[in-house]
Amino acid sequence: MSATDGDIMDKNEAADKRETGTLGKLMVLLDIVTHADGPMRFTDILAVAGQPRGTLHRQLGHLTEEGLLEVLADGRYAPGLRLLDLASRSWARNEFRLIAEPHLNALQQLTGETVHLGVLRGASVIYLDKVEGSQPVRMYSQIGNASPIYCTGVGKAALSALPDDRLDAIISSVSFQHFTENTLTPETLRREIADIRRSGNAFDREEHEVGIRCVAAPVFSEDLSFVGGVSVTGPAYRLTFERLEEWALPVRGAAQSIMSGMRIGLGPRR
Amino acid sequence: MSATDGDIMDKNEAADKRETGTLGKLMVLLDIVTHADGPMRFTDILAVAGQPRGTLHRQLGHLTEEGLLEVLADGRYAPGLRLLDLASRSWARNEFRLIAEPHLNALQQLTGETVHLGVLRGASVIYLDKVEGSQPVRMYSQIGNASPIYCTGVGKAALSALPDDRLDAIISSVSFQHFTENTLTPETLRREIADIRRSGNAFDREEHEVGIRCVAAPVFSEDLSFVGGVSVTGPAYRLTFERLEEWALPVRGAAQSIMSGMRIGLGPRR
DNA sequence: CCCGATAGTTCCATTATTCAGAACTCAATT
């Protein structure tokens, strides 16, 4: 992740239709605390939550009671352990991940580089799985992380699978941050999407982080209930442009295999 | 509410005091879906949730709207991706984990075996971190998992740090399952806790899984806001009883170091 | 020791959400 995100909130505030009743208000609080740089005091939350003190106090109490938040010894609030428990279950059983797993491993074997599976959620990519070479991995380091859509191979691959109206909606809802000198703008992104649709491959040429390149391909279900991508990522000195081209086909192949698996695994009723 | 009240309620979190209003009801649903073997249909959830149809329908709608649940193409409900996002943040920033990380690595280097950091939540142990040797790890495989307290080294170590009243409360609230022929009973567990308090080390001698042993030590903060443990786990043929004894001291040492770190990192207000 | 801040908690009449159950739609079966 980049060093300091600052306070840039390209959250989905944009199409903020109506709240989800009580739950919506509580989730806003949960987001505030989990997005913070560290534990927050009551007053800190009060300042950004825009709720009366009494109300906020009760809401935090409920979240804490349920284990979604935790109160540290000094009274500050931090994300709670229940989140880990819920997530580990949802991850372990995720259908798409299970279907993709063997293909990700195969791709890792072939290339020797890190392989990712990501899925589109709102205007972000969430990494569902990651297969690395051999070094002991910082495990949550990537999985579950929400990353920008316009400067990752998986993100661009996923976008290319969307119909134009959804694509437009997403592009216009995102604020484009300038990570490296190669980071795309809305215009160049649109042009690239057209390329990806033609060729079937998305590339990240040091657009998010200097020295990191990747080649990706879209993975999606027919009804677009799943829209994501697979990618092979590595350092620029190993992933030369020739190498990227060379791996474009196997990456597309892995994507195809995963999609076949999805049709079998999810197609009929069950 | 209806005639069919007597249902299986032996879920671990059962005996909590008061419900948390609306949130509590929604969390029950979320638990039902995340604990299921696979995606559930509306009717499946209806059967176990004990809510009127209309009510359940709205509740699931809200959870889905927030991304905590997901509706598959065939209408079944599965845990949603938002959970991964929330969890990855909460994990990455977890204070205890960050403090413990270097000590876990050191212990892994020393022993060459898998090292765990776990924390007590209710009557379960949740794994906060895991450092393995060299093979590419199935990452969520363990982290975030809730495991029984009476047959894991970390669980027993954590218990030994509790005062008797809390210990009793937990032991009496748990139903002891018989995993292997070495799995403890409430009585033998109490006796072992006494040993652990004396020696400072907990052992798992194939009590949870045949062929797996481990040596652990408690890690806790002074005010017991954090109660957990570190452990070294491995196959019985490598972790002979002599080896377990040999590593008992370094494991205690790592635990001590983590606790020192906690006092510095969490003690003053900041 | 008291003053004035700052931080967090509790109370309670008002109001908005949620609730429950029935009526309704839609699709497959017979």
Next chain:
DNA sequence: AATTGAGTTCTGAATAATGGAACTATCGGG
């Protein structure tokens, strides 16, 4: 066409959430 199963929508009534103010710490000076 009639029946069953699965899911959705609608309603007044019940309940839980709200918000403002009053209350209690806790702290740092003077």
